[in-house]
Amino acid sequence: MQNTAQDESGVAPFLEMRNISKSYSGVKVLHGVNLSVNTGEILALVGENGAGKSTLIKTLAGAITPNEGEILIKGNKVGFQTPLDAEKSGIATVYQELNLFPYLTVTENLFFGTFHNRRGVIPWKKLHSEAQEFLGTLGLHLRAERLVATLSIAEKQMLEIAKALHVEARVLILDEPTAVLGGHDVDRLLQIVKQLKERGVAVIFISHRLNEIFGLADNYLVLKDGHQVASGKISDTNHDDLVAKMVGRHISHAPETLVRHDKRHEMLRVQGLTRKGVLEDINFSLFQGEVLGIAGLRGAGRTELVRAIFGADPRDSGKVLIKGRESQVNAPRKAVETGIGLVPEDRGSQGLFKNLSCLQNIFMAKPKGPWIDHRSERRKAESYVESLQIKLPSLNTLVGRLSGGNQQKIVLAKWLESGIDILLLDEPTRGIDVGSKAQIYGVVRDLCKKGMGVILISSELPEILENSHRILVMYKGRIAGELNREDATEEAIMKYAVGGES
Amino acid sequence: MKVKLDKLVPQALRDYQVTIVLFICLFILTAFLAPVFFNLQNILNVARQASVTGVVAVGMTFVILTGGIDLSVGAILAVVGVCFAMMIKQSVPIPLAMIIAMLIGMFIGLCNGIGITFFGIQAFIMTLATMAIGEGVALLLSNGTPVSCMVDSPILDVIGNGNVAGTPGPLVIFAASAVISGIVLRYLAFGRFVYGIGGSLEAARLSGVKTTRILLIVYAISGLCAAIAGLITTARLFVGHPTAGGFIMLDSIAAVVIGGTSLMGGRGSIAGTVAGVLLLAMVANLLNLLGVSPFHQEIVKGVIIIVAVLFTAPGLKQRILQQWADL
Numbered sequence: 001m002q003n004t005a006q007d008e009s010g011v012a013p014f015l016e017m018r019n020i021s022k023s024y025s026g027v028k029v030l031h032g033v034n035l036s037v038n039t040g041e042i043l044a045l046v047g048e049n050g051a052g053k054s055t056l057i058k059t060l061a062g063a064i065t066p067n068e069g070e071i072l073i074k075g076n077k078v079g080f081q082t083p084l085d086a087e088k089s090g091i092a093t094v095y096q097e098l099n100l101f102p103y104l105t106v107t108e109n110l111f112f113g114t115f116h117n118r119r120g121v122i123p124w125k126k127l128h129s130e131a132q133e134f135l136g137t138l139g140l141h142l143r144a145e146r147l148v149a150t151l152s153i154a155e156k157q158m159l160e161i162a163k164a165l166h167v168e169a170r171v172l173i174l175d176e177p178t179a180v181l182g183g184h185d186v187d188r189l190l191q192i193v194k195q196l197k198e199r200g201v202a203v204i205f206i207s208h209r210l211n212e213i214f215g216l217a218d219n220y221l222v223l224k225d226g227h228q229v230a231s232g233k234i235s236d237t238n239h240d241d242l243v244a245k246m247v248g249r250h251i252s253h254a255p256e257t258l259v260r261h262d263k264r265h266e267m268l269r270v271q272g273l274t275r276k277g278v279l280e281d282i283n284f285s286l287f288q289g290e291v292l293g294i295a296g297l298r299g300a301g302r303t304e305l306v307r308a309i310f311g312a313d314p315r316d317s318g319k320v321l322i323k324g325r326e327s328q329v330n331a332p333r334k335a336v337e338t339g340i341g342l343v344p345e346d347r348g349s350q351g352l353f354k355n356l357s358c359l360q361n362i363f364m365a366k367p368k369g370p371w372i373d374h375r376s377e378r379r380k381a382e383s384y385v386e387s388l389q390i391k392l393p394s395l396n397t398l399v400g401r402l403s404g405g406n407q408q409k410i411v412l413a414k415w416l417e418s419g420i421d422i423l424l425l426d427e428p429t430r431g432i433d434v435g436s437k438a439q440i441y442g443v444v445r446d447l448c449k450k451g452m453g454v455i456l457i458s459s460e461l462p463e464i465l466e467n468s469h470r471i472l473v474m475y476k477g478r479i480a481g482e483l484n485r486e487d488a489t490e491e492a493i494m495k496y497a498v499g500g501e502s
Numbered sequence: 503m504k505v506k507l508d509k510l511v512p513q514a515l516r517d518y519q520v521t522i523v524l525f526i527c528l529f530i531l532t533a534f535l536a537p538v539f540f541n542l543q544n545i546l547n548v549a550r551q552a553s554v555t556g557v558v559a560v561g562m563t564f565v566i567l568t569g570g571i572d573l574s575v576g577a578i579l580a581v582v583g584v585c586f587a588m589m590i591k592q593s594v595p596i597p598l599a600m601i602i603a604m605l606i607g608m609f610i611g612l613c614n615g616i617g618i619t620f621f622g623i624q625a626f627i628m629t630l631a632t633m634a635i636g637e638g639v640a641l642l643l644s645n646g647t648p649v650s651c652m653v654d655s656p657i658l659d660v661i662g663n664g665n666v667a668g669t670p671g672p673l674v675i676f677a678a679s680a681v682i683s684g685i686v687l688r689y690l691a692f693g694r695f696v697y698g699i700g701g702s703l704e705a706a707r708l709s710g711v712k713t714t715r716i717l718l719i720v721y722a723i724s725g726l727c728a729a730i731a732g733l734i735t736t737a738r739l740f741v742g743h744p745t746a747g748g749f750i751m752l753d754s755i756a757a758v759v760i761g762g763t764s765l766m767g768g769r770g771s772i773a774g775t776v777a778g779v780l781l782l783a784m785v786a787n788l789l790n791l792l793g794v795s796p797f798h799q800e801i802v803k804g805v806i807i808i809v810a811v812l813f814t815a816p817g818l819k820q821r822i823l824q825q826w827a828d829l
Contacts, residue, residue, distance in 0.1 A: 312708060336710025350708050353701030355768045364698050365709040367691045374689075414709065 012075030014039045014202050015060075015091075015171050020069035022055055029055050032069065033228045035204075035221055039170065042193065042203045044217035044234065046210070047246055048461065048494075052226040053206050057173050060204075061093040062086035092164030093173040098156050100163075102149035106142050107131040110163055138162055138192060154185035161192065171202045178207055179299045190216055208297045210239055210498045222246055243498065247461070247490040262288045266324065267422050267453035268340075270309065273318035278304045280477045282318070286422065286453040291444060293468030294457045295493045301477040302457045303345050306424040309455075310342040311335045322422070336366050341415035345426040345457075347404070351411045354400030358392055361399050361410050365418035384413040389439055405436025412443055423447065426457045441467050461490045475499050524760075524810065525777065528784055536791040544787070546670055552783035553672035554579075554731045556776065559754040559761075560679045561727025563775045564720045566758050567687075569700045569767025570625035572721065574614060575728040575754060576747025577636025582607050582732030584640045587649040587742025596657050604729045610636060611725020615718035633751070640744040649742035662737030672734045676779075679727060684772040696720060700767025756803070757782055760810040782806070 013036040022030040030052050037043040047053050059066045062080030070077050073089055080086045086093075100109050107128050131144035140158050148156060157177055164172055174193070178186045190212060193203055207213055213220065214234065222230040222245045230245045237245075265288035273282040279301050286292050294302050307313040309320055311329040320327050322338050329335045332342070344350035353361055362381050363372070381395050388409045392402055399410055408428060415423060425444070429437045444454055444467065458464045464471060471483045473496035481496035532539045539545070558575050565572045582603045589599035610632060617628040643649075656664075660671040687693035695716050698706040707713050731750065736742050761778030763770025785806060789799045812818060 310708070332708050333710045333712050342708055344708055349702055350704050353698055353705055353768065355764075355766075356697055356701045360694060360697060360701075363694065364706070364711065367694070370691050372689050372691060372694060418710070 047223035090170035092169035296474035561724035578728035607729020615721035
């Protein structure tokens with residue numbers, strides 16, 4: 001624990017991370033990253049999804065311990081075993097998932113763990129007025145007595161920042177704080193971040209919206225695949241340069257033999273699909289045998305789009321035509337009846353029945369007829385195990401015991417069995433090993449050959465590029481651009497995805 | 503070594519190993535302490551008594567498999583029992599009275615289902631409310647006193663105190679309901695969806711399962727089973743008793759849980775429930791034969807529930823160590 005009372009006029013930066021490496025079960029996710037930030041300075045940490053930004057800040061926040069490297073505060077080495085250690089050293093983190101107690105008041109959240117009490121009695125009036133005053137100094141006008149559950153997302157975010165500052169954080173880490181905010185709230189948040197800088201707080205700011213970074217940050221650090229690929233003064237770079245650095249010179253992938261798709265047979269057409277505040281005027285078509293990739297950053301509305309098509313979420317206006325006929329799909333069961341299947345992003349709780357057997361999982365979607373023929377089911381299930389190369393001890397094994405890749409194959413088997421012809425894949429390869437990934441895309445190609453239409457959402461740009469005939473890029477609930485396979489590059493996608501000119 | 507054991511013992515046996523072991527222990531204990539138990543007449547008596555709880559527990563199994571709970575079964579039993587007795591008193595033909603009584607039970611169950619699905623009320627709360635309402639209605643209808651319905655009817659005799667081919671009528675009903683439910687859960691798509699909803703309601707919905715419809719049916723089944731138990735109770739006593747529900751709710755839940763069905767839903771079976779019902783009945787009878795007071799019996803029942811649940815929970819040792827560390 002270092003004393004933070006001294007004046008920092010020395011050479012050493014306030015916070016320094018040296019040569020940080022981290023591996024998970026043999027896979028290296030951070031390769032010797034160096035980061036430094038000074039008081040009164042804003043560092044922008046950028047990179048694609050999965051580049052290692054979250055892992056890096058988690059090591060700084062004490063949530064995970066790096067395998068190699070050291071963290072120094074004012075030149076003195078510190079070791080964080082727990083988040084509390086980091087907090088004591090003045091490092092506060094505001095994660096994307098906010099850690100507030102929804103049914104406690106603003107005051108209680110702000111002072112949590114630091115209540116004054118006199119012989120067990122909490123002086124509420126005094127606390128509320130103290131909270132009010134403290135919020136005021138940050139330019140926040142929230143009534144301290146309000147329940148956190150009644151606050152808007154922006155207000156919660158501000159409260160989370162206020163909470164971090166209340167414990168006198170010298171370093172504030174903001175993990176994509178603007179991802180969930182609208183235009184006006186973003187401006188307010190950026191204003192507050194600037195104020196913090198003036199107060200001498202060191203800020204590490206993670207954002208995908210490059211435009212924000214240029215008005216705000218002093219320095220930048222680009223991560224790609226766990227490597228530190230560039231860093232420097234923000235004034236020495238520009239939007240396109242930064243995008244190029246984020247994407248990097250990537251290895252060219254072996255060309256995949258994509259199935260020739262049939263533009264004459266339209267499987268799905270979406271017209272003017274809108275869900276207030278989430279999706280705005282979405283129009284596109286999906287053809288037989290086609291893989292339509294949907295790219296975009298987290299929160300751009302990709303999941304919401306496929307869920308709206310599938311009837312899992314309500315929609316406010318717009319039409320969905322399935323094989324030329326207008327469909328009234330307002331519930332997943334109707335989607336399945338019209339031949340649409342969804343492989344959800346959250347495999348564990350939405351795609352699978354973890355406590356049920358593999359067999360039960362495979363036959364959960366729309367069985368033929370009211371009776372179950374256990375013998376023929378077992379035969380069919382065995383044929384799926386063979387054709388999809390699913391590795392399992394027995395069909396009676398609980399699905400939750402399988403590896404991620406095999407779990408996902410069970411989900412695919414479920415949809416194959418149900419006889420659908422439009423498949424919506426939402427991040428189908430998340431958390432799956434490389435071998436299974438290839439197999440899953442192999443299955444997708446086979447399905448296209450058989451005339452299925454597939455929508456593929458992925459945050460892994462190489463996967464989208466490799467497997468899609470066409471790519472739509474979403475930004476803030478809209479389709480920001482459409483790219484053909486020939487024109488699609490990571491740079492082109494990223495440009496649309498970060499809200500560049502269309 | 504452990505892997506080998508896994509392969510040797512069939513899945514079904516492993517699922518119910520706790521119940522089976524408890525049963526064996528109980529048998530040995532009984533053989534030593536109260537051999538009278540094995541008298542056929544005594545066994546048939548035990549079975550007759552267990553049947554009321556058994557039928558209710560069968561319906562409860564459906565509900566618990568979906569991850570829900572039905573606290574209103576005792577109240578449904580009471581309302582239906584009172585209504586049945588009143589109808590008989592008014593000389594309504596008995597078969598018609600039985601049908602109406604079962605429809606009443608299904609209707610109350612359906613109300614539970616509607617509250618839980620359409621209005622999003624938690625199963626615990628919704629059925630707690632219908633429990634209170636049902637108990638009140640039973641008391642109102644009967645003016646708080648038992649409704650006597652002493653008539654000479656072969657049907658009443660069969661479902662109450664009589665025998666079918668030497669087997670107690672209620673036991674036949676219990677066995678029939680268990681067999682039918684077992685078939686429904688194993689061989690009907692409906693049954694698979696019941697497990698699916700218990701596994702994950704959201705995943706079931708996203709697999710195209712008609713989740714709302716199935717939940718409504720499940721609670722109606724539970725209501726129907728409680729109503730049948732009400733008919734049996736009235737037929738046995740020739741009285742519609744407004745407080746006949748008594749411990750039936752707790753006993754039926756206990757039987758389901760002892761039978762290895764998870765309160766989280768998705769895992770369990772009718773066979774387990776039947777075993778749970780018989781186990782509880784056997785213990786009660788054994789204690790009776792040994793002259794243990796009813797007060798002590800309740801305590802023993804509680805201990806058995808805890809032991810049964812403890813041993814069905816996986817990773818108990820690890821859990822205890824973790825909790826100790828988190829203390």
